[in-house]
Amino acid sequence: MTTGQSVxxxxxxxxxxxxxxISxxxxxLKFRAPGMxxxxxxxxxxxxxxALNTVEAVLAVVVVAALAADRPPAAALVVLAVAVAVLAAQLVFVRPRLTRRSDAVLAGLDAxxxxxxxxxxxxxxxxxxxLLAGGILLLTTA
Structure with missing residues (x-):
């Protein structure tokens, strides 16, 4: 296994x-805590x-850079590209909607x-x- 694939x-x-x-x-579990x-x-x-999404974005950049350096098997590349695309979709399309709702609830509105x-x-x-499939593919095709 190459250094890039190991990373x-x-x-x-x-x-x-x-x-x-986290997810x-x-x-x-957080909502089951007494008094929550x-x-x-x-x-x-x-x-x-x-915080999670920030760390995820950093990890996605590191994974992409490591894979770009070592040309992984195509299947692993495609699967991990989907993981990165899913993260991007969450950040661009879903998180803003969730933030608007939580802003309203935190402001005391009945959203x-x-x-x-x-x-x-x-x-x-x-x-x-x-992520599971991509990691396994990287391990088994090394």
């Missing part, structure tokens, strides 16, 4: 672990997901539930699948 594998699985830990563990209100949960969630949350979860699920 790409490590960053892909780090990225996967972060998404699983599928921390986010749902919707406003506090949204405030914490905004901070956590802003209707947003379907954007369901879109975000669906995209997170797709991202998990592509």
């Amino acid at each position: 790409a594998v490590a960053m892909t699985f780090l990225w996967l672990g972060m998404v699983l830990a 599928f563990l921390e986010a749902p 209100t919707l406003k506090i949960g949204l405030g914490v969630g905004r901070l956590v997901f802003r 209707p539930r947003s379907r954007a949350h369901h879109a975000y979860v669906a995209l997170e699920t797709a991202k998990v699948a592509t």
